[in-house]
Amino acid sequence: MDNQKIVSISQPLNSAFTAKVVAVRGECIDLMSNGQIIVAKKAFSCLIEPMVDDTAMLNYDECQQAYIIAILHRNNDAEATMAVPSNTTITCSNQLTIQSNEKTALVSKSIHEISDNLIMDGKTTTMNFDQGLIKGKKLHGHIQALTFVADLISASARQAMNKFVSYVRKTEQMDQIQAGQMGRKVDGLYNLNSKHTILVSSKETKIDGEHIHMG
Numbered sequence: 001m002d003n004q005k006i007v008s009i010s011q012p013l014n015s016a017f018t019a020k021v022v023a024v025r026g027e028c029i030d031l032m033s034n035g036q037i038i039v040a041k042k043a044f045s046c047l048i049e050p051m052v053d054d055t056a057m058l059n060y061d062e063c064q065q066a067y068i069i070a071i072l073h074r075n076n077d078a079e080a081t082m083a084v085p086s087n088t089t090i091t092c093s094n095q096l097t098i099q100s101n102e103k104t105a106l107v108s109k110s111i112h113e114i115s116d117n118l119i120m121d122g123k124t125t126t127m128n129f130d131q132g133l134i135k136g137k138k139l140h141g142h143i144q145a146l147t148f149v150a151d152l153i154s155a156s157a158r159q160a161m162n163k164f165v166s167y168v169r170k171t172e173q174m175d176q177i178q179a180g181q182m183g184r185k186v187d188g189l190y191n192l193n194s195k196h197t198i199l200v201s202s203k204e205t206k207i208d209g210e211h212i213h214m215g
Contacts, residue, residue, distance in 0.1 A: 018072060021054040029068060031056060040066035049081040 019031035019038055029050050031038045040058055042050065048071045050056060055073035058066050074080070090096070100111050169175075184190070199205060 016057060016059050016069075018055055018057055021050050021052055021056055024050055024052065029056075031058065031066075031068075033058075038066050040068050043067040043069045046070060047082045047084060049083050051076075051079075 017033060019033035019040075021029055022032050022037070023030040027041055029040050029042065031040055038058065040056075043059075046068055050068055050071060051074065053075055054071050056068045057070045057072055059069050060066055098111065
């Protein structure tokens with residue numbers, strides 16, 4: 001007992017109290033309580049960033065450092081910023097829902113995801129929307145099986161390159177291609193089978209080969 005130092009800590013009997021935020025200076029927040037300025041820090045569990053004129057609940061630690069443990073009231077309750085540590089994981093055992101509700105006709109529902117690296121991993125992914133827009137510089141996709149059904153497809157590209165090991169295309173009614181020039185190169189057999197075949201050229205038609213069979 002002689003070698004031990006006993007430090008007495010005097011903690012207020014009612015350490016939890018409320019105060020109004022008067023200034024936010026980085027990690028230090030100035031609050032007013034009973035005419036006195038209290039310099040506090042945000043508690044680790046308090047995710048909402050304080051703003052001026054907020055009514056906050058404070059508490060002291062064993063070193064008499066004041067911490068904001070909750071934001072009780074905000075005049076502009078439609079605006080809030082949630083701050084989490086640099087490495088944060090949100091886990092849910094069953095279902096997690098993030099929802100943005102429309103309050104007035106002038107405010108649209110919107111959720112913005114901004115990140116240098118965005119990774120989405122799941123066994124099943126379902127996206128339902130009326131309109132979709134994707135913008136980017138490069139897109140790389142690797143899919144083992146793809147089923148695509150659309151009533152109308154409109155594509156515009158300056159240059160397109162497709163490479164398939166095997167490619168099958170089936171059109172129920174009409175398949176129409178319009179191009180300035182078209183060239184096809186087949187290393188093996190090129191087979192054209194139809195009920196009626198019409199070849200029309202405005203100027204020249206050339207059929208050249210080592211053997212030509214007609215009839």
